[in-house]
Amino acid sequence: MPDSLMLFSAGLGTRMGALTKDRPKPLIEVAGKPLIDHALALADGYGPLRRVANSHYRADQLQAHLAGRDVAVSHEEPRILDTGGGLRAAMPLLGDGPVFTLNTDMVWSGPNPLQLLADAWDPERMDALLLCVPLARAVGRKGAGDFSIAEDGQLFREGDFVYTGAQIIRTEELPEIEDEAFSLNVLWNRMSARGRLFGLPFPGRWADVGHPEGIRLAEEMIGADV
Template sequence: MTDPIPFRKPAGPRRGMVLAAGIGKRMRPVTATVPKPLIEVAGRPMIDRALDRLSRAGVEEVVVNVHYLADLLETHVRKRKNPKIVVSDERGALLETGGGVAKALPLLGPDPFFVMNSDSFWIEGPRPNLDWLISGWDDSTMDALLMLAPTVASIGYHGPGDFLMDKEGRLTRRPERTIAPFVYSGAAILSPRLFDNAPEGAFSLNVLFDRAIAGGRLFGVRMDGIWLHVGTPESIREAELSVAESAA
């Protein structure tokens, strides 16, 4: 009997971006004095969990955009040595998810890169989820590869989901008045070409996702483990209980 062939992780993006400029309205009153990315869940700020995962995936440099309570956030992330942090300053105007990445493109370089929400939070399965993204990326067919969580099995998420996925992993939007099987978890690999002819100023990444859908170039990977949606003060405790159970 031969030994199984070990999994060898292919080389992935060396740069990434963590979206951290949001105001966090649904997290009030917690975010009255603390930016949402610095809220602690199970003793660790959420943005550090995102940066840790990127570092473990081989990312060497991460752009973090700042707007709300920017000084606090910038001071915190600049203490890190791994990965290297570059700040994209949005103090003058909040650019939303798409506009924030578009502004940072000169810092991200010409190659595909990770993008993560600063509150992207999950309990890993047997294989790290960013490794799934790396192994699933095909630059010839994709402009974006999203990490998707099962809609009904996610903790703290009560929405109708976002996407349908075919057997090749190609995504389409949820039809109206239906429940989609998958919700975007806030982690993805994006190609800079996704931003060709992008809108000026503030806009959502969803604008570009819809354009990629029209071209058949938006794909997804189903995540392992459990996605924790931490969007309200009440959901912090729910996430902490899930973390404690997973460690038991």
């Protein structure tokens, strides 16, 4: 079972416009709480985990916010490494074996996504397990879905499921990638070709807070739960 969590928090936040002029996207507040704190609350709710966040844009602010909170920081310099390169750079802090990864520009309503992934993880069959939400319950999502999920749980490109930014993934192949900066799509494609890329439907609601309108929509979603 994974005992480490990678928090992707190094993005430039360009879709946020003026909101990220003076702060990194993970420190933008939703319902009075920075986005990265929403993600850390999920980790706290799951249980003990080695937690690592990557940083790049306005890294000093993120590092100051995380100081004393038992979160190691993997700083990416001089350029951002994307999800695959960022995860590989953080491996010395994360340790060996499969890891949870969690995007920090999402807000959730429903069961703890980390617990759902842990309960469904089957290392005998899976190299990655991606948590996906039906497009109809993807609040703030702009555009089509990402994947379809077969009856046996295998994940395939194109369909009405949206990747939520939460997954369990094996990391052994990361050192084989030659590029310094690369997306985890490179690994997913390899895993899919072997029939070892799986998806799990999320039964709750999920909000994309990668754009300014997403803040209001996420707050309305959270408010509806109160």
